[in-house]
Amino acid sequence: MAAREAVAGVLAPLLLAAIIWLPPWVFLSVLGAAVTAAGWELLTMARGTGAAVLRAPAVLALAATLAAAWLAGPVGLLVALVTAAVLLPTLQLGHPERPSGGLTGAAAALFAVVYLGATGACLGWLRTWAPGGAGVRLILLYLLVIWIGDSGAYYVGKSIGRHRMSPRISPKKTWEGLAGGVAATFLAAAVLKAWFLPELPWIHTMAVAAILAVAAPVGDLVESQIKRDTGVKDSSGLLPGHGGLLDRTDSLVYAAPPVLGYLLLVGWIG
Numbered sequence: 001m002a003a004r005e006a007v008a009g010v011l012a013p014l015l016l017a018a019i020i021w022l023p024p025w026v027f028l029s030v031l032g033a034a035v036t037a038a039g040w041e042l043l044t045m046a047r048g049t050g051a052a053v054l055r056a057p058a059v060l061a062l063a064a065t066l067a068a069a070w071l072a073g074p075v076g077l078l079v080a081l082v083t084a085a086v087l088l089p090t091l092q093l094g095h096p097e098r099p100s101g102g103l104t105g106a107a108a109a110l111f112a113v114v115y116l117g118a119t120g121a122c123l124g125w126l127r128t129w130a131p132g133g134a135g136v137r138l139i140l141l142y143l144l145v146i147w148i149g150d151s152g153a154y155y156v157g158k159s160i161g162r163h164r165m166s167p168r169i170s171p172k173k174t175w176e177g178l179a180g181g182v183a184a185t186f187l188a189a190a191v192l193k194a195w196f197l198p199e200l201p202w203i204h205t206m207a208v209a210a211i212l213a214v215a216a217p218v219g220d221l222v223e224s225q226i227k228r229d230t231g232v233k234d235s236s237g238l239l240p241g242h243g244g245l246l247d248r249t250d251s252l253v254y255a256a257p258p259v260l261g262y263l264l265l266v267g268w269i270g
Contacts, residue, residue: 219254
C-alpha cells in the first residue's frame with residue numbers, strides 16, 4: 001500500500017499540472033505514450049499465451065491510430081483502423097512461425113489497436129472537443145471522479161468487503177467495495193462540478209457520474225478478465241504497487257466513449 005500511495009502521490013500531481021498549465025498537445029502526447037505502452041503490455045500478455053504476435057507493428061499501428069484520430073477526427077480514426085485491419089494480418093506473413101499462430105496473432109494485434117485506439121481517441125477528444133476553455137476542466141473532473149471512485153472502492157472493499165463480486169475474474173473485488181466506489185463517484189462529481197464545471201447542468205453531471213460509476217469498474221473487470229486468461233497478476237511491474245500502465249488506464253479509457261457519446265447526444269460538446 002505504501003508503494004501504491006507513493007507512486008500515486010508523485011505521478012498524479014505531475015499529470016494534473018501538465019493538463020492545467022501545458023497546451024493540449026502535451027496532454028495528448030502523454031496520453032498517447034501511456035496508451036501505446038499499455039498496448040505493448042497487452043500484446044506481451046498475449047505472447048505469453050503462445051500467440052504469434054508481432055508487437056512492434058501493432059504498437060506502431062496503435063500510435064498511428066491515435067495520432068490520426070486527434071489530427072483528423074473520426075474520419076482519421078476510421079481510416080487508421082481500416083488500414084490496420086488490412087495491414088496487420090498481411091504483416092503476419094513475415095512472422096517466423098507462420099502459418100502457425102497466424103489467426104491468434106493477427107486477432108490479438110487487431111484487438112489491441114481497435115480497443116485501445118478507439119477508447120484512447122475518445123479520451124483525447126474529451127479534452128479537445130469541449131466548448132470554449134472547458135476542455136481542461138472537463139478532463140480534470142473526469143479523471144478525478146474516476147480516481148476518487150476507484151479509491152473509494154479500494155479502501156471500502158479492503159476494510160469491510162465480504163461478498164465477492166466476481167470471484168473467477170477479480171477475486172479481491174467485493175459488492176461492498178463497489179457500493180463504496182459508486183458513493184464516492186457521485187459525491188466527487190457533485191463536489192468537483194462546483195469547482196470545475198459550474199456551467200454543466202446538474203442533470204448532465206449526475207448522468208456522467210452514473211456512467212462512470214458503471215463503466216469504470218466494468219473497464220477494470222474487462223482488463224482483469226484478460227489478465228486471468230493470460231495467467232498474469234499485473235500487466236507489468238512498471239509502477240510499484242499499481243502494476244503496469246494497462247492496469248492504470250483500463251478504467252480511464254473504457255469509460256471515455258460512453259461519456260463522450262452522452263455529452264455529444266445532449267449537445268454539450270461537439
